[in-house]
Amino acid sequence: xxxxxxxxxxxxxxxxxxxxxxxxxxxxxxxxxxxxxxxxxxxxxxxxxxxxxxxxxxxxxxxxxxxxxxxxxxxxxxxxxxxxxxxxxxxxxxxxxxxxxxxxxxxxxxxxxxxxxxxxxxxxxxxxxxxxxxxxxxxxxxxxxxxxxxxxxxxxxxxxxxxxxxxxxxxxxxxxxxxxxxxxxxxxx
Amino acid sequence: xxxxxxxxxxxxxxxxxxxxxxxxxxxxxxxxxxxxxxxxxxxxxxxxxxxxxxxxxxxxxxxxxxxxxxxxxxxxxxxxxxxxxxxxxxxxxxxxxxxxxxxxxxxxxxxxxxxxxxxxxxxxxxxxxxxxxxxxxxxxxxxxxxxxxxxxxxxxxxxxxxxxx
Numbered sequence: 458x459x460x461x462x463x464x465x466x467x468x469x470x471x472x473x474x475x476x477x478x479x480x481x482x483x484x485x486x487x488x489x490x491x492x493x494x495x496x497x498x499x500x501x502x503x504x505x506x507x508x509x510x511x512x513x514x515x516x517x518x519x520x521x522x523x524x525x526x527x528x529x530x531x532x533x534x535x536x537x538x539x540x541x542x543x544x545x546x547x548x549x550x551x552x553x554x555x556x557x558x559x560x561x562x563x564x565x566x567x568x569x570x571x572x573x574x575x576x577x578x579x580x581x582x583x584x585x586x587x588x589x590x591x592x593x594x595x596x597x598x599x600x601x602x603x604x605x606x607x608x609x610x611x612x613x614x615x616x617x618x619x620x621x622x623x624x625x626x627x628x629x630x631x632x633x634x635x636x637x638x639x640x641x642x643x644x645x646x
Numbered sequence: 647x648x649x650x651x652x653x654x655x656x657x658x659x660x661x662x663x664x665x666x667x668x669x670x671x672x673x674x675x676x677x678x679x680x681x682x683x684x685x686x687x688x689x690x691x692x693x694x695x696x697x698x699x700x701x702x703x704x705x706x707x708x709x710x711x712x713x714x715x716x717x718x719x720x721x722x723x724x725x726x727x728x729x730x731x732x733x734x735x736x737x738x739x740x741x742x743x744x745x746x747x748x749x750x751x752x753x754x755x756x757x758x759x760x761x762x763x764x765x766x767x768x769x770x771x772x773x774x775x776x777x778x779x780x781x782x783x784x785x786x787x788x789x790x791x792x793x794x795x796x797x798x799x800x801x802x803x804x805x806x807x808x809x810x811x
Binding site: 483486487490491494495498499502503508511512515516519520523524577578581582584585596597599600601603605621625628629631632635636640 | 651656659660662663680682683684686687688690691692693694695697699701702704705706708709710711712714715718719722
């Protein structure tokens with residue numbers, strides 16, 4: 458699918474060009490998407506455990522980036538913007554669909570996407586999904602994406618000091634669950 | 647739960663992600679419960695991130711996202727112009743209503759009298775003393791129902807007057 462034209466407001470940045478060289482064009486956007494979407498997609502799939510929700514959130518995050526992100530954003534800021542938007546969309550969706558999720562919990566256990574993964578990944582995913590959605594996002598951003606406390610605070614919209622405490626508790630909880638499943642041996646190579 | 651953080655947490659987290667451990671750090675982690683948790687969780691989540699799941703490859707198409715954003719941008723710049731059409735529609739509804747009210751008003755009394763005459767001629771055989779009074783009540787009831795319907799139609803129409811534009 459190809460649509461001509463450009464979208465003003467957000468600018469493409471490639472290695473050889475100055476920062477605000479030209480507005481997004483489809484090729485530039487596709488290149489940016491291919492560079493950033495795998496991480497965001499993986500984050501959304503693991504945190505939500507729901508492919509359709511992950512798909513909706515991913516699309517909405519990129520559309521908001523295209524339509525509203527300031528033009529002076531660099532690559533890192535855009536990436537952070539995507540994670541922030543996606544995380545808040547997940548939180549909103551989670552709040553709105555609490556009842557439906559409770560009703561479908563049993564069904565989810567049987568049809569969750571990680572059931573098709575390797576045994577260890579399935580175990581870790583099962584442990585991961587015993588945490589709350591906020592704990593999952595915090596842990597993923599810190600331990601997989603490698604964001605520091607300040608960046609996480611910006612993404613999830615809480616104070617940096619709160620992130621430190623929440624992250625500590627989430628990590629403690631997950632470590633205990635891993636230990637209970639016998640998944641925490643030889644943590645140092 | 648008592649909070650016991652460790653100043654080496656970030657270093658341990660980084661080492662667990664990159665796999666670059668030194669002896670001092672290894673020694674520290676062996677004796678620090680908080681850092682052992684950090685290492686265990688990082689290791690588990692890294693393994694989870696590395697393990698491909700069936701849905702990993704099925705990302706939405708960037709062309710579709712681009713197209714949607716483009717469409718929304720166009721809609722924001724040039725919203726569809728339904729205002730004139732909706733105003734015309736309101737005018738037609740208003741005219742039809744005015745016509746209905748006028749017809750009802752002009753022919754209402756004639757209709758009532760006709761109804762009563764028909765009623766009395768039909769039920770005359772019963773020789774009931776209040777036949778005409780009952781007929782008049784019935785005529786008034788039907789008239790009231792008609793007025794009620796008009797009221798409902800008018801409210802519905804007024805609802806249509808409140809357009810979004």
